[in-house]
Amino acid sequence: MLSIGKLSGLTGVKVPTIRYYEQIGLLPKPERNEGGQRIYNNTSRERLNFIRHARELGFPLEDIRELLALSDSPDQSCDAIAKRQLAEVEHRLVRLNALYKELERMVAQCTCGTVQTCRVIQVLGDHGLCVADHQKIMSHDIDQ
Amino acid sequence: MLSIGKLSGLTGVKVPTIRYYEQIGLLPKPERNEGGQRIYNNTSRERLNFIRHARELGFPLEDIRELLALSDSPDQSCDAIAKRQLAEVEHRLVRLNALYKELERMVAQCTCGTVQTCRVIQVLGDHGLCVADHQKIMSHDIDQ
DNA sequence: CCTTGAACCTCTAGTTACTAGAGGATGTAG
DNA sequence: CTACATCCTCTAGTAACTAGAGGTTCAAGG
Incomplete structure (x- = not known):
């Protein structure tokens, strides 16, 4: 059709x-x-x-494939993926807000056409904004 | 070092x-x-x-490149870049917030733990839950 | 019925942002 | 001074598309 x-x-x-x-x-x-x-x-x-x-x-395509497979034979738990994604999105929201505020401040400050002090790097580079210990996520793989 | x-x-x-x-x-x-x-x-x-x-x-690497350039030369006239990035970040925030709410609802509806009663597929497949009119974003490009 | 142009087909190659591996050089600890 | 971890460069592979070439099919107007 x-x-x-x-x-x-x-x-x-x-x-x-x-x-x-x-x-x-x-x-x-x-x-x-x-x-x-x-x-x-x-x-x-x-x-x-x-x-x-x-x-x-x-969701990556592999997760989607999994969800589609699950919906085809529904006998397993599947909200775990959604929960994981929820946590991830929340994590992003916090840091995006921080960057937003800093950019807002910069724009407000530089009506003259120049930016006196730019702290974009510090805002996002700051370890205080790391939600968790990234070593746990981006782990142990030094080179190869 | x-x-x-x-x-x-x-x-x-x-x-x-x-x-x-x-x-x-x-x-x-x-x-x-x-x-x-x-x-x-x-x-x-x-x-x-x-x-x-x-x-x-x-953020795509090109945006990051721009943000880095912004912080490298804070004396340059760069508020245009900051403003554009601000708009971009704002757009992201809006979208991310919408996605967050949708995921939150999904997880709330899915406490049962099994797909039998889990509505993940339906919730995501449902057109009523489209955040915005996707035609505006994913527009007019049929083929090529 | 015929033409014409949009939409379709397959196939290959390009894109972004990495990631993995080969094959070899260097740095360090015992 | 010997292992062996870490480093080097280089090429190729990955995910998730996207673009283009070169050709076929469909549907609307004449």
Whole structure:
């Protein structure tokens, strides 16, 4: 019922991206018409919508693949991923706010056209704003 | 004073990534010792810390390059850059806040722990939860 | 019915921001 | 002075697209 272009328009996912998702097996291979063009239905649309939303929330494709698999056979816990993402987003919000305030201050200060003191680096470089010990996340891999 | 490995350990940025940042000109070329190995100081460390935090906030390297330039020459006329970055950061904050709320709702609805009653897929697939009109963002580019 | 142009097809290559590995030189601890 | 960790350069691989070439199919107007 839906051409790839229509599907793209309805979901906001670009045409080449849809084909890419098919290629990597995130979307099932759709049927084709006489001329070999892809035809989609509402199921594909829902699935693609889900993928788009999840991507916007910062889920990597592998997590999405996992969630889709889970929804296909729902017997496992799956909110752990969402919780992890929630913590991550919260973490980002804190630091983005700090940078925002510093930029705001700079803009307010430099109406004359120059910036006297720029503390952008300090604001983000400051270890006090590190939420957690990054050693735990970015661990132990020195070189190779 | 600092070997690349020490710098890596202190900042949480992997050794090959540090070399990569140098290669693309985000970090200045450091001095070398007799044997040709890189030696760093605390300035490099601050700069690298800044880069790491900004990257974690999702800034592309080109924006970071601009922010670094801003802090390098605070006497230049650069409020235009600061203002543009401010707008960018503001936009990010708005979006991130929206995503945060959506995730929060997801997690709240998903305390059961199993997909049977977990609505992650539905919540994300639901069109009613679109943050904004995606047509405006993901616009008009059908194919090429 | 025929043309024309938009939308489709496959395939390859480019992008960003890394990451991994080969193959070899250097630095340091016992 | 010998191991062996860490360093060096270089090339190639990864994720998640994006762009382009070169060609086919569909649908609207004449």
